[in-house]
Amino acid sequence: MAPLECDVLVVGGGINGCGIARDLAGRGLKVLLCEKDDLASHTSSASTKLIHGGLRYLEYYEFSLVRKALAEREVLLRSAPHIMAPLRFVMPHDPSMRPAWMIRAGLFLYDHLARREVLAGSRSVDLRSHPAGEPLKAHYRRGFVYSDGWVDDARLVVLNAIDARERGAQILTRTACVEAQRGQDHWLATLVGADGRAFTVRARALVNAAGPWAESFLRQTARPVRGGALATRHLRLVKGSHIVVPRIFTHDHAYIFQNPDKRIIFAIPYQGDYTLIGTTDVELEGSDPGAARIGEDEVAYLCEQASRYFARPVAPADVVWTYAGVRPLLDDASGDPSAVTRDYLLETNADAAPLLSVWGGKITTFRKLAEDAAGEIGRMLGEARPAWTEGAWLAGGDLSPWIGPTDRRTRPDEAFARFAAEVQQRHPWLPPALAQRLAHAYGARIERVLGDAASLADLGAEVAPGLFERELRYLREEEWVTQADDVLWRRSKLGLRYTPQQREQVQAWFARGGA
Incomplete structure (x- = not known):
């Protein structure tokens, strides 16, 4: 049987893969995306459900990443108001963690690094009178409030896939790419569907958006024209786990808590009747990213840190659901997993048929990442076409x-x-x-x-x-x-x-x- 023909084969049905497929299809390219499981089966459905600039990244001098993420917040919020919404965050002040002047300086930067039109700026609050102070321990008297956003992460992936399909892309779920042979002017990939049947795809370019599997895809599945290795980067796989407990508070704000280990956790209103608490940062070594599960030590850690702030302690027995995802972070030699950059890198290789690999990234910057990736693919194919997604609706977003x-x-x-x-x-x-x-x-x-x-x-x-x-x-x-x-x-x-x-x-x- 003759192979399926396309301009670009995208491997990976998470937020980056679906975002790139959507952008490319909107530029008129013929796109096929394959995902070995369901859409958003792994990292992209296991986030903290936030559209945020990353306030804590300022401490690591990640100003470029924070500015890029802050600029994207309102772009995304407008594109799909049914699955995203502004959210106010409260940071109770603990003088033993960070001095007030440092927090004020960070929030000033957060307010001004990028343009805001609908999100309110930061301010100080008296927790003795603010509703957010009620569920907290009495000694937390002062706090800071700032804006970010909430997102239904798994549906965000699906909406990108729907838009990609409606612009002509073919989306194949439960379809694994088991081999991708590179030629001088095309890729020949073998895909296997849920029924076990194999078929081939001939593509002018390939996008490796396999998330936690991006490095192993290049080392084990993709084959170069001649000898040598296609993989030049290393990923650090960092597990982030979350717990869900019955609702701790009734107001509509979320919390950001500072921990003695210099990390932070969030406590977020979730699904009406629950509170979502996360996340951890645990190095994952020697195991399948798809098999990642929360550990008892992580549950205990999240409960302990939340209990430092809430008047009613959070206990492991309160947990009604947990989930864990693996962040594919680009290895930058940082010793602390929390300090590893959350920015993305798009690595291109045009020595033969074009290859683009996505390294790292965060859900807030997926649209910009996809825009940049589509631009690089167009450049390598010699068919530069204009960007279009910044003002576009996602599926169902135009109300x-x-x-x-x-x-x-x-x-x-x-x-x-x-x-x-x-x-x-x-x-x-x-x-x-x-x-x-x-x-x-x-x-x-x-x-x-x-x-x-x-x-x-x-x-x-x-x-x-x-x-x-x-x-x-x-x-x-x-x-x-x-x-x-x-x-x-x-x-x-x-x-x-x-x-x-x-x-x-x-x-x-x-x-x-x-x-």
């Missing part, structure tokens, strides 16, 4: 058909609130909690899920609480879902709320073939 036009000064969370109210008005038969969840998940694409439904009965059987067959069919047909975990833990976080029996009901639906 104007529902709420009318908005401008750059419109807060994304306010636009979403108007949209959610309109959804409820147009579909009064939807229970409010379900309407809110669907509005958040699908944004302006919600009608594609609901179709012509005029009652809950029109959505089909309720497979599990608040999860109906029509949504499951949409996810299977439009969002590459093939099994229950894709729905329960990535396309949504319903698994967090369901009992084991309810999760099994979703699994049984897929086992029956959706019948």
Whole structure:
């Protein structure tokens, strides 16, 4: 059988791979993306769910990275207000950690390194009267408040993949690239699908966006034209783990806590009824990144550090869910994993058929990374085409058909609130909690899920609480879902709320073939 032909083969279905595929497809290139598991199966669904500049990176003099990330915050928030929102952070002041003048100086830089239009600036607060002081220990009397953003990370990946597909890209999930032979003017790759069948792809260029597997892909899977090695860099694989506990506080701010080891952790409102606490930085050595799990010592660490601040201690017994992801950080010889740069490097090689490898990066800078990568691919192919994503919506992000036009000064969370109210008005038969969840998940694409439904009965059987067959069919047909975990833990976080029996009901639906 003749190989599939494309301009660019992208290996890796995380945020960077999907972002690059989207950007390239929008520039008119024929793109094929393969991902060995589900989209966002690994690092990209295991983040702290933040769109942030990285306040603590200022201590490591990462001014370029912080400026780049700060500039991206509002670009991203505007592009998908249904899955991202501004978030205010409270830092209780502990004089034994960092002096107040240092924090004020850092926040001044944070406020002014990049332009802000909708995010509020930083300020000092009296925790004895501010609502954020109530759940804290009484000796924390002073604090600082600043702005960043929240994101549904796994859905961010899916929205990029949807946009890439709608611009002509082919997205193949559960499809592994097992060999990629480089030629002088093309790559010939062997891909194996979930059914075990192998097929070949002929591409003019290859993008290695394999995340934690980027180095091993070059060393074990990609083959050069002649002898030698394609890998010239080393990754440091650093595990970041998180815990989820029942809601500790009721206000809408998040916390950033300073620890005695000079690290920080966040405590973030999560899924309405929970608090998300993370993250750790643990060097991962000698194991498969896909098998990374939180350790008991990490659970104890997060509980201990959170308990230094909250009046009601956080105990391991309180933990209802955990997750761990592996950050593929470019090895810069830093001794402390926390000090390893979170910036990205795009390494190009045009000695034969073009190769671009993505090293490092963070979710906040994925769009800029993709823009830079698409520019490099165009340069190597001799087909430079203009960038386009900075002002573009992600799938479902354009709410104007529902709420009318908005401008750059419109807060994304306010636009979403108007949209959610309109959804409820147009579909009064939807229970409010379900309407809110669907509005958040699908944004302006919600009608594609609901179709012509005029009652809950029109959505089909309720497979599990608040999860109906029509949504499951949409996810299977439009969002590459093939099994229950894709729905329960990535396309949504319903698994967090369901009992084991309810999760099994979703699994049984897929086992029956959706019948």
